[in-house]
Amino acid sequence: ENRCNLVQKVCDLILSEDLDTEEAEHLAACLCHLFSHDLNIITSLLPLQVSPETIEESMGRPLCVLFDNLVTLPEDDHRRTPLLILLYEMRNISQQIGYHLLFFLKATSYRNSSEDQDTSALLAYRDLSKATGNKDFVGFIIKDLKLCSEDDPRVLSWIIPDMYHSFPKQTCGNTDLLQLLLERLDSSQLHDLVCMVLQGSLVMFDNSSFANILEKSLSWETVEQMFLWQLAKAHEIPVDCCLSVMPKLKFTSYAADVANTHGEALSNILMMLRRESPTEQLLRTLLLREFRLEDPTVVTILQYWVQRYEDKMAKLINDVVNNKPQPSPNKRKRAQSTKASAVPLDQVLSHLNHLRTACGGRTTCGGTTFFSLETMQDALQTAQNGCGDAQKKKYSDLFALIEEEEEEPQPEPQRKTGRGKSARKTTKGRKKAETESEEGTSEEEEEPEPQRKAKSNRGRKPKGRKKQESESEEGSSEEEEVGKRPRKRKKNNQVGSDSE
Structure with missing residues (x-):
């Protein structure tokens, strides 16, 4: 208290x-020496049990007297300038002054719960940044918080929500700030941040900035990436924000060196995709991903969707194979989108062939008849027609699914043949039938008119009838030898007409 x-x-x-300035430099050096114990405190500035009483006790240090005088003065009071100059010189000597001031401002806000007091405190930290002559306020914040993360991670997790709330333009979506925070967090501190995000009192990034954060996070440690995905789920980041990064993500199953793999990002994107219904945009993005046999990412989500959206997946794949444009109200935008998202046929076939292999090489896939669907058969047929000889040979097993469908035996012709309804004529039988038909026709034409009239009398037998009957018997015997019934029916019809 005396101090x-x-x-x-x-x-x-x-x-x-x-x-x-000269007096400020000498005074700052003396004060930093006197406050060395407070600035280099071994334990955390934050009490073990956070409460208004314990926070009030933590603010009883001599250094906090300087901070309190700065905060209580109005912004337009000219007497604030000497204090800012003094704190600036002290920060040059001992950089801990920066995050100690942030802790004091947070503690003041926590103790008083006054909006006006909180605003004055925030202006004090901003004014200190201006007093340094550095216009890079973002760099000023990150420099203080980085030192805080190294010296006192508990204080960092306690003051960081106020930093995001008070300076959203400088902090929201900032990758460097997010990384230095995540590399020092533990599970309980992460849970506090997740709760604040879900309550709506904390926004650390948005949909527009997440793709950039995700791309830069690929080089982070596994724990940092997993914490990032927990915060992304709390912020309800949609899967569309991750699609632009998909082609850059690498993975190899059972790799000895995991430094160049991105299993953390891919596994979380798969978890997001499994909650989505397949769309043409999602499917095209997945198929544009480079095919690698040791990477199960694309085939996994394809098989998952096929098992749940069989007909829809067949239609979408058919549209991709036929390169149908996506629906758009603007024709120019639709043309640009189609050109940008067109998937090479060879790449589509490579992923489909991988799906066939994952399904065991059958037309069924996960209990479904996916490859035997009519829409899917049309897609495979279209793809086969658009392939060269090398591609047809390369994907012969995939195109064999079409051949199996076409070569299925059709029982109708066999049943008709057994019943005697559609038996084929042999070449020899057809020739004999035609010859006999011509002979019968010529004989009928050579008969005189009285004989034709006499045929209608049932009591008389015409002179040429014996010859026709003998020819009919010879033709019948020949047809029985050949075994063709249609000729016999044809010959019997001719005899019947003579009897009439």
């Missing part, structure tokens, strides 16, 4: 008299 009173007297002198 605090002495510091207050120093502050009164500073406020009553102008302090030039």
Whole structure:
């Protein structure tokens, strides 16, 4: 308490008299030496049990007297300038001044719960940044918080929500700030942040900035990436924000060196995709991913969707194979989108062939008849027609699914043959039938008119009838030898007409 009173007297002198730069430098060096114990505290500034009483106790240090005088003065009070110059010189000597000031501002807000007081505190930190002459406020914040993360991670997790809330333009979506925070967090501190995000009191990034964060996070440690995905789920980031990064993600199953693999990002994107219904945009993005046999990412989600959206997946794949444009109200945008998202046929076939292999090489896939669907058969047929000889040979097993469908035996012709309804004529039988038919026709034409009239009398037998009957018997015997019934029926019809 005596030390605090002495510091207050120093502050009164500073406020009553102008302090030039040289005097500020000497005074700052003396104060930093006197406050060395407070600035290099071994334990955390944050009490073990956070409460208004314990926070009030933590603010009883002599250094906090300087901060309190700065905060209580109005923004337009000219007496704030000497204090800002003094704190600036102290920060040059001991950089811990920055995050100690942030802790004091947060503690003041927590103790008073006053909006006006909180606003004044935030202006004090911003004014300190201006006093340094550095216009890079973002760099000023990150420099202080980085040192805080190294010296006192508990204080960092406690003050970081206020930093995001007070300076959203400088902090929201900032990858460097997010990384230095995640590399120092533990599971309980992460849970606090997730709860604040779900409550709506904390926004650390949005949909527009997440793709950039995700791309830069690929080089982070596994724990940092997993914490990032927990925060992404809390922010309800849609899977569309991750699609632009998909082609850059690498993975190899059972790889000895995992430094160049991105299993953390891919596994979380798969979890997001499994909650989505397949669309043409999602399917095209997945098929544009480079095919690698040791990468099960694409085939996994394809098989998952096929088992649940069989007909829809067949239609979407057919549209991709036929390169049908996506529906868009603007024709120019539709043309640009189609050109940009067109998937090479060879790449589509490679992923489909991988899906066939994952399904065991059958037309069924996960209990479905996916490859035997009519839409899927049309897609495979279209793809086969658009392939060269090398591609047809390369994907012969995939195109064999079409051949199996076409070569299935059709029982109808066999049943008709057994019943005697559609038996084929042999070449020899057809020739004999035609010859006999011509002979019968010529004989009928050579008969005189009276004989034709006599045929209608049932009691008389015409002269040429014996010859026709003998020819009919010879033709019948020949047809029985050949075994063709249609000729016999044809010959019997001719005889019947003569009897009439």
